[in-house]
Amino acid sequence: MEHLPNMPETLASFHSDLNRIQTMAGTLAQLERQHYNDLNKYEDQKLASIAVAEQGSARQLGEIKQLCIAMAQKIEEIQQTTPGK
Amino acid sequence: MGLFARLIRGVVNEVADDAVRTMSRDQYIENIYEMVPTLKKVNPINLAEIALRSAKGTPISRPLGSYLQFSPWEKLLFSPVHLFRFPTPEDVGINTSVKIGRRAKKPLNIAIPVMIAGMSFGGALSKSAKIALARAATMAGTATNTGEAGLMEEERQEARVLIGQYNRGGWLNSRDKYQSLDAIEIQLGQGAQGSTPQRTAFKNIGEEYREVYQLADGEDAVIHSRLSGVNTKEDFIKLVKELREETGVPVGLKIGATHHLEKELQVALDAECDFITVDGAEGGTHGGAPTLEDDVGLPTIFAVSRASQFLAQKGATGDISLIAAGGLVTPGHMLKAMALGADAVYIGTAAIMAMLGDQITKATPFEPPTALVVYAGKMSDRLDVDKSVQNLFNFLNAITHEMEMVAITLGKVSLTDISSDDLVALDPFLARALNIDLGFVSPQNQGVFYNNFADINMIRTQPQHPAH
Incomplete structure (x- = not known):
């Protein structure tokens, strides 16, 4: 750590970026779920198939959101133990 | 007329x-x-199998495991909420993602809690079937599993998350192979066949099979009853530690469920396994002796519950992921297994049937549907890979959506939040065994109900022997 003088700032920056990414992933997942609902209203086989793909994407975005939350928590733990935080 | x-x-x-x-x-x-x-x-199945045995004089090989329904999943129901706690609003997305092996340097993350079970190329499935499974799993954001096989490059390329079985055949057990995996599952047994050895005769092994397994010309593919080099508990602990240090990926143990479960799990805990896969007696297989399938093992429902309760007693819940397998064919079965303590589930037979979907008409009525997917299947060249991928992806999406619907009515925002508190049993003995409420009486009257049983001597606290 002592070889990395900017570590506290770097961690703070990563933490902020992870929060941004998880917010974006959450918003996009919500959007994908909305698309799933909208596309299913048309009772068209092709659109229904796209809707199913959208729903799968929403879940994977949900996974990204959870990963970001876990990583941000880990960074908080590191920040607690970093001198000069 | x-x-x-x-x-x-x-x-x-x-x-x-x-x-x-x-x-x-x-x-x-x-x-x-x-x-x-x-x-x-x-019964017609036994009659057919008597005839098959009498024709050849050798054990017969029945595909897809036991037809017996050992686990009484239908005797468990989820409890919806309306007012005392509110259902989840429909615009709230249900979290379906799962982390396996959180203590590992590189835990495994999947978007849905349903993974494709170990079904080997060659020993079980054709190359095109394996590739279809890998592609569909990747589309759905989940993992697929090599089964007891060597490393097939195409499967590795198609699968975003590949769990490899460190196996009793030894085909994936070298560093150059297991280093490319996302998780390592040490396979010591399976629900359908316990830890019995298996053999594929060289005459049934094609060129590509031989190449993936690195078999010599004329050599049979043999799965031994024990893992080479693991003859003591200490050998196993050493192996797990070496694999964890070498790779950083989650290293787990897969066993066929057994009444010795807690003793087996204690060794897995001592070895610091990242995950444990318990494969119930209903587990599928490419083919196994009916006696092993029908008369050996422990039902999935009890295996999951006992494993979960054991991990809780040891304070290991969450640190060691629990994966349930064996006869889970409906989203209800899968979610109930998760509510009883599994972090994720494997599906094999259901995945194969979903992948086939309407393609079974290519095989029926003159051949069984599995002829399209098994390695030695007469019709394996007629499997439409793209169609299979879409069918399986659709199935995975549909079952996850059904599980999300249950989560909403339970007032939960994540599938992993669903627990045994959300279940009731419709059988007093099952309720006791699984440590969940009995649906016949209110939560306040659970004790009264069982105490009254004791009064009328239905539950004996001491073994009673008949007088001689």
Whole structure:
């Protein structure tokens, strides 16, 4: 750590970026779920198939959101133990 | 009605009348109706298997595991909420993602809690079937599993998350192979066959199979009962530690469920396994002796519950992921297994059937549907890979959506939040065994109900022996 003088700032920056990414992933997942609902209203086989793909994407975005939350928590733990935080 | 139709009806009527007259007059020893009580006594499956054994004199190999329903999943129900706690609003997305092996340097993350079970290329499935499974799993954001095989490059390329089985055949057990995996599952047994050895004769092994398994010309593919080099508990602990340090990925243990479960799990805990896969007696297989499938093991429902309760007692819940497998074919089964403590589930037979979907018409009525997917299947070249990928992806999406629907009515925002508190049992003994409430009486009256049982001596606190 002592070889990395900017570590506290770097961690703070990563933490902020992870929060941004998880917010974006959450918003996009919500959007994908909305698309799933909208596309299913048309009772068209092709659109229904796209809707199913959208729903799968929403879940994977949900996974990204959870990963970001876990990583941000880990960074908080590191920040607690970093001198000069 | 036309003349021809009247003629046919007349003939059918005469034949049927004659058959009924004969059956009602002839004694059993010369009556075809004898087959009805015989089939009822022996059952059609057992009768067919008696004939198959008597034809060759060798154990027979039944595909897809036991037909017996050992786990009484239908005796468990989820409890919806309305007012005392509110259902989840429909615009809230249900979290379906799962982390496996959180103590590992590189835990495994999947978007849905349903993974494709270990089904090997060659030993079980054709190359095109394996590739379809890997592609569909990747589309759905989940993992697929090599099964007991070598490393097939195409499968590795197609699968975003690949769990590899460190196996008793030794085909994936070198560093150059297991280093490319996302998780390592040390396979010591399976629900359908316990830890019994298996052999594929060289005459049934093609060029590509031989290449992936690195078999010499004329060499059989043999799965031994023990893992090479693991003859003591200490050997196993050493192996897990080495694999964890070398790779950083989650290293787990897969066993066939057994009444010795807690003793087996204690060794896995001592070895610091990242995950444990318990494969119940209903587990599928490419082919196994019916006696191993029907008469060996422990049902999935009890295996999951006991494993979960054991991990809780040891304070290991969450640190060691629990994966349930064996006969889970409906989203209800899968979610109930998760509520009983599994972090994720494997599906094998259901995944194969979903992948086939309407393609089974290519095989039926003259061949079984598995002829399209098994390695030695007569029709494996007719499997449409793109169609299979779409079918399986659709299935995975549909079952996850159904699980999300249950989460909403339970007032949960994540599938992993669903627990045994959300279940009731419709059988008193099952409720006791699984440590969940009995649905017959209110939560406040659970103790009263069982105490009254004790009063009328239905539950014996001490073993009682008949007087001699």
